[in-house]
């Protein structure tokens with residue numbers, strides 16, 4: 575049974591007096607991928623960064639982002655100290671960026687990155703290699719021993735993205751934020767990475783926030799869509815339904831511009847599974 579992992583209420587983000595996110599509400603459920611879609615500059619990345627405590631210098635976030643920690647406990651991510659947020663990132667919140675190769679330290683091997691992450695979260699030294707190898711395997715790298723000693727420059731773009739995914743999920747976070755993670759990948763590698771995200775969500779009772787400007791990707795892989803325009807969510811609901819029958823003119827424009835077909839066929843074509851009709855936020 576799914577439960578709410580993250581509840582964002584009234585999120586506002588300002589930079590230099592400009593309000594860039596303006597009263598955003600969004601709930602993410604376990605076992606599901608929620609795609610945050612919208613045109614460039616609509617505030618997708620700022621939303622994700624606010625939740626993860628990774629806003630740029632000078633940015634201020636207000637509102638609430640309640641992360642469910644199980645057993646009736648929850649924490650407001652917007653009210654935590656930088657130290658507490660650092661502890662939560664990795665352990666409870668995983669974050670993967672588009673530029674994974676650039677995010678990896680060029681002088682540290684794949685194994686070194688994993689060891690560091692696991693060490694930072696108090697995994698005993700004797701467990702780190704096996705945990706790291708398991709995370710790489712789960713991220714879709716079938717022979718992780720061969721990559722353990724590789725440096726980032728020796729990886730393909732797809733391999734680097736999977737290593738970044740392994741790093742973000744090595745501690746089995748309840749919330750995974752994937753910010754344009756497949757934009758730079760070829761379609762086959764892209765599908766492989768998105769499949770891993772979905773499997774991880776289902777198996778780990780994890781909530782995934784998928785940030786993408788690609789409506790076809792969102793429609794095919796996300797359970798739910800939230801459409802952002804000018805720092806506000808203008809529409810949200812089951813992806814197939816939003817794509818098939820957009821309620822807001824901006825969503826309709828986005829669907830038209832993307833060329834995503836909305837009749838019959840696969841999920842990108844917006845099949846509405848039985849029982850989902852009418853369930854619109």
Ligand SMILES: Nc1ncnc2c1ncn2[C@@H]1O[C@H](COP(=O)(O)OP(=O)(O)OP(=O)(O)O)[C@@H](O)[C@H]1O
Pocket residue numbers: 589594612613614615616617618619620621630787
């Ligand atoms: N460090 C910053 N300083 C000033 N303005 C910023 C900063 N970062 C983002 N912005 C502004 O905030 C708004 C939202 O940016 P954001 O990066 O969240 O958009 P996005 O929807 O993720 O776009 P894209 O799809 O192009 O990545 C934009 O107007 C952007 O110019």
